[in-house]
Amino acid sequence: MSTPPSLSERSETRPDAPARIQQHRRYLMCRPEHFTVSYRINPWMEPAKPTDTAKALAQWQTLYDTYVALGHEVELIDPVPGLPDMVYTANGGFVIDGRALGVRFRVDERRGEERPFMDWFAAHGFEVVEPVEVQEGEGDFLLVGDTILAGTGFRSVGDSHREVADVFGREVVSLRLIDPRFYHLDTAISVLDPVAGPGGVDRANIAYLPSAFDEASRRILQERYPDAILVSDADGAVFGLNSASDGYNVFISPRATGFEAQLRERGYHPVLVDLSELLLGGGGIKCCTLELRGTR
Ligand code: ARG
Numbered sequence: 001m002s003t004p005p006s007l008s009e010r011s012e013t014r015p016d017a018p019a020r021i022q023q024h025r026r027y028l029m030c031r032p033e034h035f036t037v038s039y040r041i042n043p044w045m046e047p048a049k050p051t052d053t054a055k056a057l058a059q060w061q062t063l064y065d066t067y068v069a070l071g072h073e074v075e076l077i078d079p080v081p082g083l084p085d086m087v088y089t090a091n092g093g094f095v096i097d098g099r100a101l102g103v104r105f106r107v108d109e110r111r112g113e114e115r116p117f118m119d120w121f122a123a124h125g126f127e128v129v130e131p132v133e134v135q136e137g138e139g140d141f142l143l144v145g146d147t148i149l150a151g152t153g154f155r156s157v158g159d160s161h162r163e164v165a166d167v168f169g170r171e172v173v174s175l176r177l178i179d180p181r182f183y184h185l186d187t188a189i190s191v192l193d194p195v196a197g198p199g200g201v202d203r204a205n206i207a208y209l210p211s212a213f214d215e216a217s218r219r220i221l222q223e224r225y226p227d228a229i230l231v232s233d234a235d236g237a238v239f240g241l242n243s244a245s246d247g248y249n250v251f252i253s254p255r256a257t258g259f260e261a262q263l264r265e266r267g268y269h270p271v272l273v274d275l276s277e278l279l280l281g282g283g284g285i286k287c288c289t290l291e292l293r294g295t296r
Pocket of ligand 1: 287
């Protein structure tokens with residue numbers, strides 16, 4: 001090709017970067033047919049500002065097509081009229097080994113989504129667990145190797161962390177978010193290598209935005225993930241961390257140019273997908289993607 005590489009494409013992979021291996025993923029997405037911003041439940045949302053549903057649909061379709069082109073499976077849940085945030089399927093549940101924990105939204109505006117998601121899981125062969133405590137699914141729970149990182153501070157309450165530990169029988173590490181722009185954990189942490197390594201050794205790694213966390217949480221992250229990519233405030237502010245990864249391809253916003261270069265240096269392959277219209281609702285790539293682990 002004759003097009004010159006962008007600046008970040010020229011950043012070299014470090015010679016000591018490990019080989020990255022792409023893993024197969026199965027995702028749940030929801031077409032943003034009813035997308036709009038009619039209420040304000042996070043600082044990104046401005047109901048007075050017009051939204052363009054056709055543009056949201058086109059951008060969403062690009063993300064869908066990109067996953068499929070790279071060999072991933074994408075399931076769809078029908079959008080429900082009057083539930084404009086349903087496109088953010090990461091908040092529909094948390095799924096490991098064929099078991100789906102439903103959600104109980106903190107925000108009343110989204111409580112209508114709880115039943116449709118649980119019904120979808122049940123109809124697709126998942127064992128559904130109805131939650132007792134308030135939590136917003138994979139928006140605040142991230143599986144890193146064998147550990148669940150759990151966010152609190154804005155949406156999911158601390159007691160839900162105990163519940164998720166009971167439901168999945170795994171170690172849960174609580175982290176506190178302190179910046180209202182980064183109100184879900186998946187806006188401040190990106191899971192890069194979600195699967196535990198050979199011999200059960202947890203080789204999983206993450207990228208994160210240090211300024212989104214309180215001091216105690218920052219210390220925990222430093223200790224557990226000494227190799228993590230620390231992302232700049234500028235890249236965090238364009239939702240750079242709200243990304244999905246298959247272990248090799250990392251799906252990120254094209255605006256997160258510093259993060260893009262950091263990923264390349266580590267041997268990952270950044271895939272740029274622009275969801276600017278969906279950012280008007282306070283969501284990005286990861287928010288539109290729920291991982292379905294286990295069961296066919
Ligand atoms: N408008 C939605 C809300 O505030 C956006 C959700 C974004 N989802 C996420 N997983 N961070 O609930």
